[in-house]
Amino acid sequence: FLYCTEFLLFGEDIDRESVGDYLTAVGGSELIVGDAGQYKLHVHTNDPGSVLAHVTALGEVAEVHVNNMRRQKAVRDAGLAAESPNEPPKHVGFVAVAVGDGFAEILRSLGADVIVNGGQTMNPSTKDIAEAISQVNAEKVVVLPNNKNIQMAAQAAASVSDRVVAVVPTRSVPQGFAALLAFDGEAEFDEAVAVMTEAAAAVHTGEVTTAVKDAKSKAGDIATGQIIGIVDDEEIEAVGGDVAAVALELARVLAADGVVDTLTLFAGQDFTDEQLVELGTRIAEALPELEIESHRGEQPLYPVVMSAE
The missing domain is CATH 3.30.70.3100 (Alpha-Beta Plaits)
Structure with missing residues (x-):
């Protein structure tokens, strides 16, 4: 498109x-x-x-x-913002951390200037984030760490920058989407950051992945290699042997409070389009009160990520 x-x-x-x-x-x-x-x-x-x-x-x-x-990509590929000292800086720019071509594409389309490759188990360093901040041709910069384990590095990078930098404490890429969508370029910087932070906090994220060790959880005992479902990078809420079944249970957990009306699915790099359609259909049948949206995130390690709003 x-x-x-x-x-x-x-x-x-x-x-x-x-x-x-x-x-x-x-x-x-x-x-x-x-x-x-x-x-x-x-x-x-x-x-x-x-x-x-x-x-x-x-x-x-x-x-x-x-x-x-197409023109945006041509400008970005040419590196005009970073390489031309005569290019006037915009008022606010954005750095976001993510892994997965689909996630990165959506973040860029929502206004992210620089994407730092990283996420769970592959955390970028303070230096990586500081260098990304320096590449943004803007007077002020907002950083979206999109993972709780990256927030400290983002704060450290902000503290050593030569410009005004704010960190919105996003804990997942879907929270980063919500924050960017909520940005108001007409508002004062601090006010805009506060609104972005509030919008991000309203999004709950579910992640489906494979257990790397035996453990215990509120959902039961976990054996290495089982599929687990995690909510907001905190609690393991579902355990099983099948990605779709665990994802369905995770969707039920996210919708349990009754205030969720939209569930968005993001397919990982090893989760096919056919599997994504089938999963969306199963969730829609089980939870007909929800609107189901689907995208490709292309993230590794997590065949399904979902956000609830």
């Missing part, structure tokens, strides 16, 4: 699920956040005009941004 399209949509009678279905039909990397008649939407599409025409029939639209991703 050629165009990255973002906008706010206001309307009391908007059906979020039908809007999501429409965006899925006309584009990719679609994201919707918000509720109670106020939404922020993001989609990659070849026809932003049609998207905007469709949504203006549903409600009021504001803060429309359409970026040509």
Whole structure:
């Protein structure tokens, strides 16, 4: 898709699920956040005009941004921001930590300037993050560590930078998505960072992976090689021998409080499109009250990551 399209949509009678279905039909990397008649939407599409025409029939639209991703990539590949001293800095730039081409693509489309390769078991150093900050051509920089084990390195990198740097304490890549979507370029920097932090905290993340050692958990005894489901990088909430079954149980846990209305699935590099569709269908059948969205994250080690909002 050629165009990255973002906008706010206001309307009391908007059906979020039908809007999501429409965006899925006309584009990719679609994201919707918000509720109670106020939404922020993001989609990659070849026809932003049609998207905007469709949504203006549903409600009021504001803060429309359409970026040509082919031209953005050409500028990024040329390294203009980092290499040209004559290029004026923008007001705020972003550094995000992630591993997986799909995750990185979505982060860039949401405004991340530099992606630091890293995540669970592959934490970048303070130096790595400091160098990334220095590559951003901006007066102020926001860092999204996207993992609790990287937050300390991010804070240390911020403290040695020669510019104003804030760290939004994101604990997962989906929290990083929410933070970037919540950024308000018109607000004061501290206020914008506070809003990003609040938006990130509202997102709960589930991760499906393989146990590397025997252990005990609230979900029962765990044997090396079993599939486990973790919530918010803290509690192991599901254990089993099958990725899909554990992912389904994890979805039930995330939805248990009754306030979740959207579950977004991100497929890892070893989880096929067919498996992703099948998993989405199983979750939709088991939890019909949820809207299910799916993307490719291409992350290693975690065949499925999910976010609940």
